[in-house]
Amino acid sequence: GAGVSQSPSNKVTEKGKDVELRCDPISGHTALYWYRQSLGQGLEFLIYFQGNSAPDKSGLPSDRFSAERTGGSVSTLTIQRTQQEDSAVYLCASSHRLAGEKLFFGSGTQLSVL
């Protein structure tokens, strides 16, 4: 597609449930990132995938968070046993290997944990 696609755009879940968020990066972009933005906060780095290298998971806030990237393209961010503090906009971005910091973001998934 022309841009980074994320689904769903909105997700409401009950505390304790698991959720999966999906990201389709721009074709040809080797790098994929997950960020989140909590209310009134800046964007917080979660995880980074680059080609076949081991992902940089240093931003994941707890072991309830995990992500995978299949076939070097689509990525899924999974949050297990969701908590109210997980409520945020989860943003996926991709970039070309020659312009790593120029991120192209999707519109995000608004996650609300009740």
Added chain:
Amino acid sequence: DQQVKQNSPSLSVQEGRISILNCDYTNSMFDYFLWYKKYPAEGPTFLISISSIKDKNEDGRFTVFLNKSAKHLSLHIVPSQPGDSAVYFCAASVHAAGGTSYGKLTFGQGTILTVHP
């Protein structure tokens, strides 16, 4: 510990005037800085960047200034237009060994810019 700070939550400017958005950072290892713009219900979009070897970078109406000694950067928009109304995020990164760039960015909290007609 907030390594990138945007101390002004909002800024209001008249159309045609200059908008100046400020950003401070604490990590002296940061060597690349960027500004992103975000409209409601959309993801942020890249606006302009600057390497630490420069003190100014200009792109049309947008200029970014970097003062390394003060650990401060600013974004100037001249002239401001109503379509510039958005949230502006400052971001910083540390290049990996060998100068490889990648998008593990540290973002500020954002400044809401409103440009009045």
